[in-house]
Structures are given as C-alpha cells and as structure tokens.
C-alpha cells in the first residue's frame with residue numbers, strides 16, 4: 387500500500403519545543419542544530435526579504451503560507467547589509483517541500499541558498515497546527531535540528547530547548563550592527579530597471595542611520611528621497627554622530643530585546659533628542675526611542691509578524707495595511723507626558739507609533755519600508771523628510787504622493 391503523503395518515515399529534522407513537544411519533518415537547508423524562538427509569519431510573499439531581515443536573528447520563522455521557495459532566491463532581495471555575515475532568521479519551517487524555482491529573477495534554489503546561509507529548515511510540517519499552538523501558548527523557545535542520517539539524541543535536544551533563556555534580556559542588536567561606518571546611495575528597485583545610484587550632486591540631505599540591524603530597503607527609500615546616508619555602528623557616540631553634520635538621524639530596526647541595549651542606546655538617543663535634529667525610528671529604533679523618553683517595553687505573547695496588519699494613524703485618521711515584525715512592544719500606559727501615541731494596532735490595540743510634542747522626533751513600530759509588501763506606510767519617510775525640510779525652511783512635500 388502506498389504511504390500517505392503526510393507520513394514521514396524517517397524524519398531528518400526535528401523541532402523540539404522547550405515543553406518537550408517534538409515535531410518531525412524533512413530536513414532542508416543547513417545541518418546541525420540551534421536554539422531559538424519560534425514565531426509565525428503570515429505574509430504570502432517576500433520570504434527572501436523576511437529571512438534576511440536582521441530583526442529575525444535568534445528566531446525560527448514558520449510560514450503560514452504553505453508553498454515557500456517557488457520563485458527561488460536572487461541577489462537583489464536580501465535585506466541584511468552584509469550578506470557575508472548572514473544576519474537574519476536562524477531556522478525555517480515550511481508546510482510543503484521546496485519545489486524548483488520558477489522566476490526569471492531566480493539565481494539559486496531556496497534549499498541551496500539556505501545551506502549557504504547556514505539556515506536550518508524543516509518541511510512537511512502541519513504549520514497550521516503549529517501556528518495555532520503558538521497563538522494559544524505564545525512564541526516558544528526551541529531547538530531546530532537537521533541531520534540527513536536521521537540520528538537525533540532527542541533527550542539532549544529537549545534539554546537544550548529548555549535550557550535556552552530566550553530573547554528576553556538578550557541584546558542581539560550588538561551582533562547585527564555593522565562593525566564600521568559606511569555610505570549608502572542605492573535607490574529603490576524599479577520594474578525592468580533594477581536599482582540606480584543617487585548621484586553625489588543630487589543628494590539634498592544627509593541622514594545618519596544608526597545601525598542595529600538595518601534593512602536595505604529603508605536605506606533605499608531614503609536615497610529615493612534624495613538623501614545620502616551614512617550608516618554608523620550601534621555604539622557610536624552622540625558626539626560622533628553630530629560631528630557628521632546630519633540633516634536628520636534614523637534609528638534602525640534590529641533583533642533582540644530593546645531593553646537589553648539600554649546601557650549604550652538610551653544615553654546616546656537622549657543626546658540626539660536634545661540636539662533638536664529630526665529623529666525617526668523604526669521598530670527596534672522605535673522601542674529604543676520610547677525607552678530613552680522614559681517609557682517601558684514588554685515582551686508580547688506571540689508578537690506580530692506578517693504583511694497584512696491594520697494600523698491606525700491618529701494624525702490623519704487613516705488606516706494603513708502594514709508589514710510587521712516584532713516580539714516586543716512599547717507599553718502605551720508607560721508613555722510619559724509630552725509623548726503622544728500616534729499609531730495603534732487594530733488587531734490588539736498595542737502601540738505602533740509615538741511622537742514627542744514640540745520636537746521633530748517620531749517613530750513607528752511597523753515596517754513602512756516593507757519590500758515586497760503593502761506600501762501604505764511609505765508616507766512616513768516623507769513625514770520625516772518634511773521635518774528635515776521644515777528645519778531648512780523648505781516647503782513640505784505632499785506626504786501621500788508617490789515617492
């Protein structure tokens with residue numbers, strides 16, 4: 387009798403949760419094992435961007451969309467700044483096995499790509515059941531293990547999963563940041579044209595981006611708004627940042643617990659706020675800004691990871707569909723006087739944005755740069771550039787017009 391397609395005769399990969407649950411699958415990608423937190427992502431597209439988002443360092447991503455890998459991988463869709471250092475998700479879980487790529491942009495099969503990046507994967511898993519489990523129980527700590535011979539010391543893996551202390555109090559931004567400063571001038575990708583460089587003479591503004599694990603498309607959108615960008619490492623002092631003479635400062639996204647970075651990020655950000663320069667933060671940068679302003683962050687039950695989250699902008703009353711990737715959140719109730727909540731998640735009411743009253747300082751929890759993904763939030767880049775323009779006495783851009 388033929389074997390049922392959902393039966394795995396000899397699992398070559400396992401996901402072992404901290405509570406002892408063992409999920410069997412077929413191994414893909416790199417071999418070995420790694421401790422990490424498991425989160426689910428509900429996006430239908432953009433797996434390469436998701437897997438190379440440095441904010442996923444320390445995490446295993448299970449995709450709710452069943453077919454991942456169909457369009458292969460390419461060199462243009464990576465989000466981490468230094469792909470050689472491979473900062474991003476450490477593990478993946480798919481429902482279906484990866485098929486051969488079918489896209490004119492594909493240069494590598496996803497399985498080969500995962501191997502080259504050192505990402506351990508598991509497929510053939512009932513990802514709907516796993517997602518429902520996470521929704522009920524919260525994002526679990528786990529070990530993902532892949533051995534083509536199917537030999538596992540399950541008890542040792544259970545011990546490892548249980549022993550890992552998790553993302554709470556873990557500073558991963560320091561691992562994701564660049565070791566040295568660099569410049570960025572690549573503009574957004576255009577259909578049939580690819581990317582192009584912003585000419586030195588076309589650069590109207592200079593933005594310094596503090597890199598806690600920055601995504602390339604954030605930098606591209608700045609370049610698309612005539613900004614040359616200087617990227618600086620996470621521990622750069624406020625004095626060194628200001629000495630670069632920026633028109634505005636950006637605090638990037640990044641992995642790990644924002645509170646664990648407080649020792650180095652908060653004193654610098656406080657000085658940057660006091661400088662009077664326009665300041666914009668995304669995701670981890672948003673959480674760090676909130677901490678610097680005296681608010682608190684907290685770990686979420688399951689986090690937000692997807693490309694279909696509704697967020698309301700109180701400033702305009704509009705609802706935008708956004709891309710999300712966070713497991714910590716700013717506690718709205720902890721926002722001090724003088725700090726306004728500007729955006730809120732319509733899924734669960736958590737904070738998605740703040741601004742400092744009377745100062746050109748604001749930040750958002752979601753990812754306005756999402757590529758691919760909804761572009762509803764691109765206006766936030768123009769909102770930031772308008773603060774830069776206002777300071778220079780230039781007229782404001784239409785926030786909602788296309789970049």
Ligand SMILES: NC(=O)CC[C@H](N)C(=O)O
Nearest residue numbers: 441639640669670713714
């Ligand atoms: N995308 C991000 O910057 C994530 C921020 C933070 N590591 C969190 O999980 O909440």
